Amino acid sequence: MGCDGGTIPRRNELVKVKQKPEPRDQTSHLIFQWRYCNLTQQLLQRPIVTCGLGKLYNKSAIIQAIINRESPPHIRTLRDVITLNLTPNPEFRENGTDQIDVSPYICPVTGLEMSGKYRFVALWSCGCVFSERALKEIGVGACSRCQEAFDEADVVVLNGLEGEVRVKMDMRKKRKKEWRKIQRIKKVRVGENLQ
Known part of the structure; x- marks a missing residue:
């Protein structure tokens, strides 16, 4: 490459072009999201918990x-996570090897596999997990599995988009602060009545 006239440099030898990022394999990404702990990257084992953002973790981790x-940063105590009630x-078959085509958990209502092909939600009030399709059929009110009451703010989308899950997490925190404030007021009123 002396450029003495005997060689003609090509463009790729002279100009460095920014490399395009390698596209990630969607299947392996979904398997990782739904089968491995978001904190330790180890295989999920019961008890499995989720945070307000819908990420899955091993409780021990x-x-x-x-x-x-x-x-x-959004998890400071165990109150910031909820243990999931999953349907096996x-x-x-858990035989030591990963079965890519079969998910370890399903929706108790519709029977859909919890593999990332369908959206799944957890109820913050009780920890029960359903497919979003089943939740639309059931409606907001009471959990069909344990009969505990819940509202729209209690629904956490598992492995959902960051923006949509953060809004609901903020709504739950705001509601919790208001509830604590009401409890403090009641406590003060009860103390005044006793005196």
Whole structure:
């Protein structure tokens, strides 16, 4: 490459072009999201918890992270997560190898697999997990599995988009602050009545 006239440089030898990012494999991304702990990247094992953002964690990993003060910023205590009541898939066989085509958990109402192909939601009030399709059929009011009351703010989309889940998480926190404020007022009134 002396440019003495004997060689003609090509464009790719002279100009460095920004490399296009390699597209990620959607299947492997979904498997990772739905089968591995978001904190430790280990296989999810019961008990499984979710945060207000809908990310899935091993409960032991969250406890360890809280103790070591290494937890995500939106998780400070165990009150910031909820243990999920998952329905096991009878077709899933746990034999040490990953079954890519069969999910370990399903929706108790519709039977859809919790693999990322369909949207799933958890109810913050009780921890029950349903497909979004089943929740639309059931409606807001009472959980069809445990009969506990819930409203729209209690619905957490599992592995959902950051913007939509953050709005609901903020609504739940605001409602919790208002409830605590009401409880403090009631406590003060009860104390005044006793005196």
